[in-house]
Amino acid sequence: MQGTPNQARVPIRTRVNLAFALAVGVLLAIAAASYLSVTSLAETGQWIGHTHEVLAAIDAVAATATTAEAGTRGYALTGEERFLEAYQSGARGVDTGVATLRRLTADNSAEQRRVDRLEPLLREHLARLADTVAIRRDQSGAAAAERVRAGSGTGLAESIQAAVEEMRVAERTLLAARAAASDSRAARTRWIIVLGSLAVVVVTAGSSLMISREIARRREIDRGLRASEARYRLLVDRNLAAIARTRRDGAVLECNDAMVRLLGCASREEVLGMNASDFYAEPADRERLVSGFAPGGGVVDREVRFRRKNGELIWVSITFLEYEDEGQPSFEAVMLDITDRKTTSGRIEELNAVLARQIRDLAAANQELDAFSYSISHDLRAPLRAMQGFSEALLEDYGERLDATGHDYAQRIVAGSRQMDVLIQDLLAYSRLVRAEVNLDPVSLETVVDEARGALELEVKGRGGEIVVDRPLGRVLAHRAVLGQIVTNLLANAVKFTRPDAPPRVRVRGEREHGRVRLWVEDNGIGIAPEHHERIFRAFERLHGMQQYPGTGIGLAIVQKGATRLGGQAGVESEPGAGSRFWVELAEAEGAPA
């Protein structure tokens, strides 16, 4: 669910409560405003009534003054008593009218001042009328009529009229102001009601939207929970690992089909009826596992032995998970049958032990071989040196006392010991080759061939022969010293086994093919019969007598062993009398500068 951080922080309940509180507040405000407005309207109505009363009182005062004057005139003209009565009632009416006005305008100082101005005018008017009445009664009608005429010329009546009119205008102005105030208050009340209602509508609509969204969100969560629960069920039910839920006391609450298969039971019900301790080969094993949890639970991973229903013992990898369920410690366990793995790994361990022992034996044998070669190298040659050295000393120092046979014998001792020395040297070279650690680096074949050729040059030239090299020969991956020995032996071989009538002609060339380089050494010598092609590469194998071609029989063995040590091969193509073509094949040194 998306939402602004603020929305997310305020719980939905609080937000709805706030909205309703706001709505109620607005409604209260409307009610208060309406109440105040109605109260004020009633008050305004009272005031308008009062103003009308004042106006009526003003009119009444004006009317009594007029009535008194009319009575006075009638009396002055006719002298009849009934006109005198009208005058008297008018004069009384003025008194009561003024008193009424004073009372009604008690709260209005401006009107009071106007009443103060009006009252003397009315008094004077009444006094004049009283004069006129007195003149008529005491003198004559003519004098009274004269008096009336003179009185109307004084302008007193106009003054009274003006004062009354002024009061009327003031009251009417007041009336208009009060009506206007009342109108504006009513208008304000209308706006409060309209806007307040709108606010209530908005707040209510907002809350309703919020609530419906919340309901939708909860429905979504519910759906997610149901889907998650369904996935969990599927995961447990279909899992190939056995899964079980148990209580501390071993009651099995739940298990899947894999669990049923693991134990070899018939149904889940059967498993649910068992105690979890019964699963174990040693029932105490479960207690150990369950009590192995640190306080606060966690995960325990072990390999234990289970006993199946048919009594068969199996190895099980068990992952125990402790958690709190309805206030009780409960366990979720996932189990895998690892019997096969256990037995296999047991066998592998056994074989490894045998292998390790054999490696130790081999290392010991190698060490003995090293000691043996070392001893040969040092000790076996010492007596040879003595034999040869002293034979020579004998010939040199006592030569004249020996006859020809004595000289020959001494010579044979020298030759025999020399031959044995060569043999020992070759054997040591071979054994060094077998044991030495060989690292492969790019080596130029031409350099190696040129070096070996240089060592043989004198001998070859002396016999009128030649060694031709077809350049370039390429570069190979090899150990420089070992390759040098191989090439030297091949060239020495080619030069050695010559026909008595033909000086040695040797050709060296290289062939590149599929990342390998084959070095050919071709001679014009005696050749080798095909049945001997394999034998000649074995140590101590010789095809010729010492007299004919002296040698130790180790040279070609060194060639083949050396080629093998360099990860290559060696071989020969030959026919008797047709010369021999020896080859050695090694990996080409790729990308190395020529």
Next chain:
Amino acid sequence: MNASAFPILLVEDSPDDALLIQRAFRKANLANPVQLVRDGEEAVAYLSGKAPYDDRTRFPLPVFMLLDLKLPRRSGLEVLAWVRQESVVKRLPVVVLTSSRESVDVNRAYDLGVNSYLTKPVGFEALLEMVKNVNLYWLVLNEHPEIPRG
């Protein structure tokens, strides 16, 4: 310093080899006497002036040492190691003369600071040739280091 006044120390346990080498030195007409010791301990005793070699007028420090590797009591390599860490004779030129051509021996000897490594040839002529060369190189051509002969 007259180099020919000082002996060559030959450390060799084989009487045959010792005899042949001494004969070769004789044949090569060497000016320096050859002083023979039979094993590693004798060599160390000679070089450090211990009895019976405590008389430096009779047993002066050698001009160089010919050292066999396979020796009783103390091997040639041990003698070499001792020489190189010893304050008086540490600069003594040491030439190994032995039968072994094993690279283990050769490399170890050079690691310990040998000056030259030769293998004993079979055949007297070859031995004589070698002795002549050794003489020429180590006694004539070579510049001798200073060795305190207290």
